[in-house]
Amino acid sequence: RGQGRMKDGRLPVFLGIGVQRAGTTWLHNCLAEHPEVCMSQPKETHFFYVNYDRGLDWYLGHFDHCPATALRGEICPDYLYHPEAMDRIQALLPDVRLIVVLRDPVDRAFSAYRIFRDQYPGLSFLEACRRDPALVDMGRYHRHLAPVYQRFGSDRILIFLYEDILQAPLAMVQKVYEFIGVDPAFVPGVVEKRFNQVMFPRTQRLLYGLGLARLVHWVRATPLGERLRQHASAAPAPRVSAAERDRLRPLFEEDLRLTETLVGRPLPW
Numbered sequence: 228r229g230q231g232r233m234k235d236g237r238l239p240v241f242l243g244i245g246v247q248r249a250g251t252t253w254l255h256n257c258l259a260e261h262p263e264v265c266m267s268q269p270k271e272t273h274f275f276y277v278n279y280d281r282g283l284d285w286y287l288g289h290f291d292h293c294p295a296t297a298l299r300g301e302i303c304p305d306y307l308y309h310p311e312a313m314d315r316i317q318a319l320l321p322d323v324r325l326i327v328v329l330r331d332p333v334d335r336a337f338s339a340y341r342i343f344r345d346q347y348p349g350l351s352f353l354e355a356c357r358r359d360p361a362l363v364d365m366g367r368y369h370r371h372l373a374p375v376y377q378r379f380g381s382d383r384i385l386i387f388l389y390e391d392i393l394q395a396p397l398a399m400v401q402k403v404y405e406f407i408g409v410d411p412a413f414v415p416g417v418v419e420k421r422f423n424q425v426m427f428p429r430t431q432r433l434l435y436g437l438g439l440a441r442l443v444h445w446v447r448a449t450p451l452g453e454r455l456r457q458h459a460s461a462a463p464a465p466r467v468s469a470a471e472r473d474r475l476r477p478l479f480e481e482d483l484r485l486t487e488t489l490v491g492r493p494l495p496w
Contacts, residue, residue: 237287239267241300241324241407242316244375245307247365248338249330250392253420255302257400260415264407265293267301275312276305283319298409302326307371308364317378324407325379329486330389331496332366332479337467339365353471363478369485376489386490 243251252270259266267289272278274286290299306312307327316323330338339362340347340355347355356362364370376384385406391399396418405411479496487494 236295237290237299238320239290239299239301239323240320241298241326242306242320243300243302243304243326243328244313244316245304245327245371246329246335246368247304248335248342249304249328249389251302251304251328253392253396253417254326254328254400254403256417256420257396257415258300258302258403260417261404261409261413263296263298263409265290265297265299267299268292270301271303271305272301273303273305274301275303275315276309279315298407300407307375310374313375313378323379323383325375325384326387326403326406327372327384328387328389328392329368329490329494332363332368332483333467333472333475333496334389335366336362336475337465337471341465352467353474356475363475366479367482369482369489372486372489381491386492388494390495 243254245251255266255270258264269289272286272289274281274289278285289301293299306316336356337352340352347358350358385403387399387402397414400415400418401411401413404413483494483496
């Protein structure tokens, strides 16, 4: 164990770099429970692209709560989409291990459309995809992953699918533990718990925009957050229609074929 440890123990030894709306909050919480691991507070610092000018001391401040012996990590699913972030990660963390969770690109886009729907007033899902190319582009995984593989090598990248979380969550998270170099037998208490359902998207968006992400994470950890999750779970979740799926699927077919070759496993989408 400990093969991921770096010379400077203040720096993270692993990063979750993608993708949006694919279970990364669940993964963050499973990692945070491990006694040998310490995660950034809050989950996403956005340091390597939005906040890089704030300096390394600012970034390290998000780990001030960590014991000296703990392996440090951060999950920020936007990093994958920003080449400058990957440049900076390679320069600062040359031995870092990278974790990526992939999701059906149509379902990923629909989930993003739902949680950020205040950005698309009056637009249907298909209209939003036409107006905002990022909804589609973020699901073209090969385009974003290929440069990462070239930079870091496949032995330092761990790829999972969203279906792995749904079908075998404990097996998945224990593979992550093994990958980063901590006891893989640990069983986190939150392994069967869902996080980050669309509970109050407008409020969340406003708070994030005001720099109050810590408040959002605090609410999620309280009984109020649990009641909001239960309320969200009681309502039937909207789904992508067959017609919408048929319209969007061709946009991803070639990229998914290349992604399968790159990551070395079949994709069920």
